[in-house]
Amino acid sequence: MAPIKTQASLSNSDNGFASRPLHPLVDLQFDRKWFQELQERLTRNGPWDDWTLYRLSMEAEQAKRIESFEQLQCLRTLPSFEPMPHQISTAKKVVHEMGGRAILADEVGLGKTIEAGLVLKEYMVRGLVKRVLILVPASLVLQWVRELNQKFGISAVAQKKSHSWQYDVVVASIDTAKRPPHHELVAGSDYDMIIIDEAHKLKNKKTTNYQFVSQLRKKYCLLLTATPIQNDLDELFNLITLLKPGQLGPQSEFAANFVVDKRLPKNEDQLQEALSAIMIRNRRTEGDIRFTKRIVKNIPLSLSPEEKALYDAVTGFVKERYDESGGDLTSMLSLVTLQREVCSSRDAVFLTLVNLFKKTAEDSPMRPKIWGLVENIKNIKQNTKAEKAMELVKAIGEKVIIFTEYRATQEYLLQFFREQNMIAVPYRGGMNRGKKDWMMDLFRGRAQVLIATEAGGEGINLQFCHHMINFDLPWNPMRVEQRIGRVHRLGQTEDVKIFNLCTLGTIEEHIVSLLHEKINLFELVIGQLDHILERYEKNDSSIEQKLARMLLESSNDNELEQQFNQLGSSINRIRNELGTLEASP
Amino acid sequence: MNEKQVHKFVGRYLEATSCNIIEKSPAHYMVKLSPHADRELTNRPYYWSFVDRMGAEPETMTFLFVTDKEKYDETLKQEQAAPAAPKPSAEDAAVNTVLNRSFGFIQSSLAVPARVPREDLYFGSRKLDQLFEAASMHGSYVYLFEEPDKAAGGPFQSTPYTAWLGVNMRVEFASDRKREEIHSFGVSLATGNCVEQFHDRLLAKRLTPRLPANIHIAKNGVSFNKALSIVEQTLEKKIKAYDYSWAADAATRLEEELQRISSYYTPLLEHAADEAKSAIEEQFQQRQAEISWQYEPRVRASAINCGIFHLKGID
Secondary structure: OOOHHHHHHHHOOOOEEEEEEEEEEEEEEOOOHHHHHHHHHHHHHOOOOOOOHHHHHHHHHHHHHHOOOOOOOOHHHHHOOOHHHHHHHHHHHHOOOOOEEEOOOOOOOHHHHHHHHHHHHHHHOOOOOOOOEEEEEEHHHHHHHHHHHHHOOEEEEEEHHHHHOOOEEEEHHHHHOOOHHHHEEEEEEEEEEEEOOOOOHHHHOOHHHHHHHHHHHEEEEEEEOOOOOOHHHHHHHHHHHHHOOOOOHHHHHHHHHHEEEEOOOOOOOHHHHHHHOOEEEOOOOOOOOOOOEEEHHHHEOOOOOHHHHHHHHHHHHHHHHHHHHHHHHHHHHHHHHHHHHHHHHHHHHHHHHHHHHHHHOOOOOHHHHHHHHHHHHHHOOOOHHHHHHHHHHHHHOEEEEEEEEHHHHHHHHHHHHHOOOOOOOEEOOOOOOHHHHHHHHHHOOOOOOEEOOOOOOOOOOOOOOOOEEEOOOOOOOOHHHHHHHHOOOOOOOOOOEEEEEEEEOHHHHHHHHHHHHHOHHHHOOHHHHHHHHHHHHHHEEEEHHHHHHHHHHOOOOOHHHHHHHHHHHHHHHHHHHHHHHOOOO | OHHHHHHHHHHHHHOOOHHHHHHEEEEEEEEEHHHHHHHHOOOOOHHHHHHHHHOOOOOOEEEEOOOOOHHHHHHHHHHHOOOOOOOHHHHHHHHHHHHHHHHHOOHHHHHHOOOOOEEEEOOOOOOHHHHHHHHHHHOOEEEEEEEEOOOOOOOOOOEEEEEEEEEEEEEEOOOOEEEEEEEEEEEOOOOOOOOOOOHHHHOOOEEEEOOOEEEOOOOOOOOHHHHHHHHHHHHHHHHHOOOOOHHHHHHHHHHHHHHHHHHHHHHHOOOOOOOHHHHHHHHHHHHHHHHHHHHOEEEEEEEEEEEEEEOOOOO
16 A cells, blocks of 8 residues: 555556546545456356355445544454443544544553554554554563564564564564665565654664654554653654654754753743643543552561571671672672572572682682571571471462562572462463463462563463562662562553562662662552653662672671662652652643 | 354355354354365465365365354353263373373363364454455356246246346545445447446346346447446435545545654755755655655545346346
8 A cells, every 4th residue: 555656556556446536625536447357257147156245245335434533443342351431532532632643651550552553453453554563571472473474463463584574563672673684675664653662762762763763664653652751842743743843843943942951840830731742641540540559568577597607607708709700790790699598598508609610710718608608508497497497388268479589589489389289380481372371270270379580571471460578679679660660550450469578687688678668669650660760770870789799898787788778769759750740741 | 244144155155165063053153165265265275286286175164164263162061061962082181181291271062073274254353354355256256147936937938028237336545544335337239228225136136157048138239338437427416415524534634644744854954964865855755755645635436246147127
């Protein structure tokens, strides 16, 4: 359906088209191919089709007919799934008021994918869209393909080889699409519709991604992002230029009209108006979108004397190495891991120690020290946390997800639960799709416990479960949020109960207090966290690195405590800044 | 299309393509497809090219077409709950354990007796779309006669018939949005008389592909080309009278969009370095082309299907 070709064929009646003026603005175009074919069959005396099929064909057309310009026609073709009211109204607005070009900027978790799917389906049902390109981060390709196929009955295909581009609806990662040999194929096509997920990654005009996207030829276009105005207004301007160049005026005027400082808009009402013609942002706090509560409980645990001895020994070992290295942080990160693992299970720490032992030179003075730690491990007979977790699971009596950072801990827990006759199934990133789905089914069916090492990525939506135990906590707050997001999402009908197992007198105690009490992570509005972290990490190293440094550098617990307080308050400061920026537009 | 209509549609398609319906209820069909339907519906071109080349006896597929999911699942549940349900034989049980081992748990009800692929057919489902397509693929061009009344006339009396050109047309009114109308015309090739809602008129008759005995067909007074232009003129006259404010709106939007784009690119071009100009110019033109493609109002008429119909009487 290349626009130019159609135009050219208008006046040309030889190839089966004829055109007559109908109205000053519109011509009536007759497709006469049927007539030629009919005449041919008459001269050849057939073949002739069946009268019943003739009638059925007409009935099918009557059923498919698009009666009016208005209404969402796609809804009647989706009997097995019911979009939320805000998703329907968004799709309507995009189709009927925005001409199919929009930024969908709902807060995280409100179903931007669903909205995009509705818009796409609507145009497909109306026969206005056939060729579609969907660009998403590589990790989301399969998820998109599945959602479109299962929820919307759209035959989307994941791009794998260069011949994949010939399919009508292709989902691909932007990093693949922009590289040869794909680049030419994609840039040379006319797409009826382009959808770009995580579009905030296109904010910088100079990147190859941005330039690639602006080369693409498209009719309708949706940009999906949860964080449209996080850092500065120029970035928003660039995003809008992809969709509707000039919507905010030329670049120079935009700066003069709307920008005070790059983060502070002026003439907000005007800006709002210009934005509302192109961007839809549904918020969690609005009307019909209701999330259940999160109830967070920290479970403080005292380590057994043996466990405590191991923890202290490992801590001493790590400090010693750090001092020896003269403050070189990069090589230390793996050692800090030891300290975190020791809070999780002896199995986790054992595995790392063995690997470390293997890597160390045979005559190194390190070797006996490592061996000494392993001796410590041997003394440990029980796992305080595992016992507590078991107790919790029994007390809850419903489905529970237990998250841990470590494979070894996962294995240990599986075995521990099995010994106690509790059915638990594993879930981890390395499993293939089929196995993941199978584990999900088992958990939905007969297992009471799911033990997962991975929360991010695609496809684990566990609305049927509302209890979660953090056996240990990741240091990256975003990963904590991802964990919670598996259960606390649209469709969850119960309040979500989160238990944090926290061993007293360890680094874990500090982390839990930072995440829970100081930055109040667990009660943050979903979607707020990624803004905060992005802003934080813009000025500083990643939080994980920052934590590692604090841990290694502080000489005693008091100093560490102070450092944590500082980190907590600088995050809170960013949060407040963002809060004012968010609330204003 | 509601469930009932879908059910009826599917039934008629299966019958028209001589499929073997093994079992049916108001909510489903269990059907062994005919070779014709199998070619259309099962997406196995390689299999069929193998059969055609080897001249082998084709083995067609059996499907469970569920036309009313809710009702069907309800009945299924009741049957399962009923104690009279046949117990799986020892062999089935063994099969299940094996499947169990390799796939995890599977619902035994689906595994017994044989695995028949299930397709839920509802308006908008892909399989039903495929059925729609198959119907239109082989329901596009017909050549038919009205069946004469049995009682009418003696063996020596000949009934006069008229040949009609009949066509069902889809008219699309589109800009960035779209609506459609369906018109059905018949033009008498004897007189040039044009009738609307011709399809409805046909539905009231019994039609057959065989030439009936004792009829004679009036001489054509109108050429095919003439008949075509009569159809087109009738349609044109009819839709010319419509309200075209939608097109005016679309044209206004198009104009606005073009201006907006120009407001962005014109200053950009002015200030651009010479070597960058051609790239910007190219992008500018591309954006303009996109917008015209998207918004330009257009009306397009194409045929759904058509045929020559020989009907009783001369008019």
